[in-house]
Amino acid sequence: MARVTGDGTVGKALEVLDQVAAFGRPVRFSELLAESSFPKPTLYRFVQTLTNQQMLAYDPERQTYTPGIRLVRLAHAAWEQSTLAPVARAHIDALSKAVGETVHLAQLDNAQVLYIDKRNAGQPVEMYSQAGKVGPAYCTGVGKVMLAFLDEAAAETVIEQQSFHAFTGYTLETADALRAELKDIRQNGYGFDREEHEPGIICVAMPILSTNGRVLGALSVTSTTGRTNLAGLEAYVPILKETANNITRDAQNWSFPDYNAKEATRI
Amino acid sequence: MARVTGDGTVGKALEVLDQVAAFGRPVRFSELLAESSFPKPTLYRFVQTLTNQQMLAYDPERQTYTPGIRLVRLAHAAWEQSTLAPVARAHIDALSKAVGETVHLAQLDNAQVLYIDKRNAGQPVEMYSQAGKVGPAYCTGVGKVMLAFLDEAAAETVIEQQSFHAFTGYTLETADALRAELKDIRQNGYGFDREEHEPGIICVAMPILSTNGRVLGALSVTSTTGRTNLAGLEAYVPILKETANNITRDAQNWSFPDYNAKEATRI
DNA sequence: AACTAAGTTTCAAATAATGAAACTGGTTTT
DNA sequence: AAAACCAGTTTCATTATTTGAAACTTAGTT
Numbered sequence: 001m002a003r004v005t006g007d008g009t010v011g012k013a014l015e016v017l018d019q020v021a022a023f024g025r026p027v028r029f030s031e032l033l034a035e036s037s038f039p040k041p042t043l044y045r046f047v048q049t050l051t052n053q054q055m056l057a058y059d060p061e062r063q064t065y066t067p068g069i070r071l072v073r074l075a076h077a078a079w080e081q082s083t084l085a086p087v088a089r090a091h092i093d094a095l096s097k098a099v100g101e102t103v104h105l106a107q108l109d110n111a112q113v114l115y116i117d118k119r120n121a122g123q124p125v126e127m128y129s130q131a132g133k134v135g136p137a138y139c140t141g142v143g144k145v146m147l148a149f150l151d152e153a154a155a156e157t158v159i160e161q162q163s164f165h166a167f168t169g170y171t172l173e174t175a176d177a178l179r180a181e182l183k184d185i186r187q188n189g190y191g192f193d194r195e196e197h198e199p200g201i202i203c204v205a206m207p208i209l210s211t212n213g214r215v216l217g218a219l220s221v222t223s224t225t226g227r228t229n230l231a232g233l234e235a236y237v238p239i240l241k242e243t244a245n246n247i248t249r250d251a252q253n254w255s256f257p258d259y260n261a262k263e264a265t266r267i
Numbered sequence: 268m269a270r271v272t273g274d275g276t277v278g279k280a281l282e283v284l285d286q287v288a289a290f291g292r293p294v295r296f297s298e299l300l301a302e303s304s305f306p307k308p309t310l311y312r313f314v315q316t317l318t319n320q321q322m323l324a325y326d327p328e329r330q331t332y333t334p335g336i337r338l339v340r341l342a343h344a345a346w347e348q349s350t351l352a353p354v355a356r357a358h359i360d361a362l363s364k365a366v367g368e369t370v371h372l373a374q375l376d377n378a379q380v381l382y383i384d385k386r387n388a389g390q391p392v393e394m395y396s397q398a399g400k401v402g403p404a405y406c407t408g409v410g411k412v413m414l415a416f417l418d419e420a421a422a423e424t425v426i427e428q429q430s431f432h433a434f435t436g437y438t439l440e441t442a443d444a445l446r447a448e449l450k451d452i453r454q455n456g457y458g459f460d461r462e463e464h465e466p467g468i469i470c471v472a473m474p475i476l477s478t479n480g481r482v483l484g485a486l487s488v489t490s491t492t493g494r495t496n497l498a499g500l501e502a503y504v505p506i507l508k509e510t511a512n513n514i515t516r517d518a519q520n521w522s523f524p525d526y527n528a529k530e531a532t533r534i
Numbered sequence: 535a536a537c538t539a540a541g542t543t544t545c546a547a548a549t550a551a552t553g554a555a556a557c558t559g560g561t562t563t564t
Numbered sequence: 565a566a567a568a569c570c571a572g573t574t575t576c577a578t579t580a581t582t583t584g585a586a587a588c589t590t591a592g593t594t
Contacts (some may be wrong), residue, residue, distance in 0.1 A: 057345075076398070276582085
C-alpha cells in the first residue's frame, strides 16, 4: 500500500546504488542494512544484482562494497553527450592557458553544482574538486552565477532546497543574504566566491547562457588569497566573458537535452 | 522458460542503459526498439523509468535519449573508490611534468582497457582519449602490458575475447602475434604501442603490479612519430618504473584508509 | 560448548512486469 | 480530403518476479 520508492524494482536498486555512493568509503552489508528501508533479503539481493552487473564492486577480503567500474564507462558516455563539456573543452583549455590559473566548468544538477570539467594550469590550486563532484550552489562562484540567471520561480525552488551551512566566516548563511547577492550578480553579469566555501580559495565566475537566455552552465577562474585578490581576479572578466560567449555560440549547433523541458517554446 | 537476460528487471534495465550509451549519440526510441530484444511497451517503460531516474536524459525537442547526468555523479564515487586513480594522482602529475608528454592511467575492465586518468603536458597529443573511455586491449600499450602480466589462464580468456581489427598497418592481427608480443613484454618488463591503434601515435607502457604480482593497472607515456621515436620513449622507462613502484607502494597502505590494520598483516 | 552476529537461503504470498492489441496524433500518400 | 502510415503511448488480463518472515550457515566470541 504505502509506496516508498518510485519506479519499481529498478528505482529501488538505484536507490541502493546511491546509498553506497553516499557512504564515500567501502561499506559493509550490515552498514547498508542499518540505514536501509529494505528488509534484509531484499537488500541482499539488490546488492548481489548490482555487484553482478558491475554497478557495485565487492572486496571479498574486507567484505565491502564500493560503486563499480561500469559506472565509469557509462559516465563517460553521459559526459560526452549530456553535458557542456565536449563543447567547452577547447575553450577552457585556451582560457586556462591564457590566465595560468585553475578553471572550472559546472552545471546545475537539481539544486547542486555539478563540476563537469576542470583545468589546472601554472600552480594548481590544491582544492578538492573533480569532474563528477557535486558542491553546494549557495557558496560557490559557479553556483551563485547560475542561480542569478535562472528565472525567478526556478531560482526560488533551488534556493529553498539549499541547506545553509557556514563553511567559513564568509559563507552566506541565509536565503535573504543569498538573494541580495544574486541581485548584485545579475547587475554585474558575473560573481565572486569570497572564501565562502574554503578558506583561502577565491574565484570569479561567469554564467554560460543560451542565446535565449537559459542557463547552460558556468565557468570560473579560481585562485588563492596568497596569490591574488578579488581585484586581481576581476581582471579576468573580459576573457571569461569571451570564453562564455564562444561556448554559447558552439552550443547552438550542438544538441543536448533540455533539463527543464517545456521551456523550449517559452521566452 | 528461456532466460535471455540475467539479473531480472534491474539487469534488463541496465542492458538498455548500455545500449543507449553504445550509440554514442542522442538516440530515438524507434532506433533502440529496432535492435532491442524487448517488446515495444517493455522497452518503452524501461526508457521511461531510466529517464525518471536521471540515468537517461530526454530531449523533448528532438525526441532523443542520451545517458543521464546522474551517471556523472555516481561515477565520481566509483572513480574515487574503485579505481587506482586517487592513489596514482600525485604520481602521474609528477610523471607528466617530468617527461612533458601525455600520460595515461588504465585498468583492465572485462577484456577491454578502461582509461581512468590522463595528463596532458607540454604539447598535448591530439588523440581521443579520456577518463572513462574504453579501448581495445590487443593494440594499445597499456592493454598489452596488462595482458602480459596476467596469469596464463586469465590472459587466454581475455585474448579469446579480442576481436582483432587492423586499425593501422602495424596492428597485431592474430592471437598468436599477440601472444608472441606478450612474451617479449614479460621479458622486458614494459611494452610499446608502435602506431598499432592510431597512425603517428606511439607510446611506452609499464604495468602496475601489486606486491604479490597481481595486475592493478598500467601507465603509459604517449607521443607522436613527429616528435620522437621508440628509442626516445624508451628513455622514459626508468621514471615510468619508478612511478609504477610508487603507485604500488601507495596502493598497499593507502588503499582503504578507513580499515585500520588487523588485515594489513595478511599476505 | 554455548552464544552471538553477519551473512545466506527457502518458499508461499504479494506484487510487479509483461506484451498483444488498441489508441493517438502527426505526417505522407492516394 | 480521405486514407494509409508511422512513431510513440496506453490498456489490461496473464504471467513471472519480487518479497520478506523465518530458518539456516558460518565464523567469531565468551
